[in-house]
Amino acid sequence: MKLYYVYILECSDKLLYTGITNYISRRLEEHNLGLNKDSFTFKRRPVEVIFHQEFREINQAIWFEKKLKKWSAQKKRALASEDEILLKLLAECRNECHSGNNGNSN
Structure with a gap:
């Protein structure tokens, strides 16, 4: 059975990259070898x-x-x-703080 992986990389500059692959160790090696000069991770x-x-x-x-x-x-x-706990707090903040909910009732 084929498996698929969603992954998050931390780059050398601390930025994050999210991707998908069917072979995670190979994909990590490709990122670190810099095979694609146009990729987000190439200079990172x-x-x-x-x-x-x-x-x-x-x-x-x-x-x-x-x-x-x-x-x-x-x-x-x-x-x-x-x-x-932090994940839940960030999800709540995203829902309440950024949805236009400013406490005013109409």
Whole structure:
């Protein structure tokens, strides 16, 4: 059975990169070798995997990668460090603070 991985890399400049692959060790090596000069990670090497999640279905992996790409770096780091409390707080803040909820009732 083929597996798919959604992963988060931390670059040498501390920026994060989110991607998807079916072979995580090969993909990490490709990032660190700089095979694609136009890639986000090319000038930010070396990179290291700080998080990965395994999927059996490609559609689920694609959905999760798209979801993660919308997250803040702080929220991605909370996921990577398994900080469930911070992850929940950041999710609540995103929902309440950024949805136009300013406490005014109409």
